[in-house]
Amino acid sequence: MxxxxxxxxxxxxxxxxxxxxxxxxxxxxxxxxxxxxxVPEKEDKELTAMETAKILGVSTNTLWRWERDGYLIPKRVGKRPVYFQSQIDSLKK
Incomplete structure (x- = not known):
């Protein structure tokens, strides 16, 4: 067979x-x-709101608005937002 x-x-x-x-x-x-x-799996780096804002060239207020509007949703650790490098990379495309 x-x-x-x-x-x-x-x-x-x-x-x-x-x-x-x-x-x-x-x-x-x-x-x-x-x-x-x-294709080995790569670890998705976690970023703070400050790091994310700096990478994207926006303010943390803009990140908050983007979350409110559903454009960039962070994961929450307690009340602290955590963003992932893969999210940032997809926005830059």
Missing amino acids: YNIQNLINSGIDNLQVVVSVTDLKEFALSLIDEAKNI
Whole structure:
């Protein structure tokens, strides 16, 4: 019995196959595992409101307005807002 990866590696171009849901799921999970090994997960740096404001070139009042308007929502640790580097990076794009 062939698995999907073996069929792909066989080099046969014009082949039609019927795949079970289980085999398809197994193949998808193997691709995910392979991708995780290629691109290591990076830790998302936590930033204070002051650090975030400085990076973005805005005031902390602007950050508060952005939170109120739903533009940039921080995580709350107690009452202290914590921003993540990934949030900042997505705003800069």
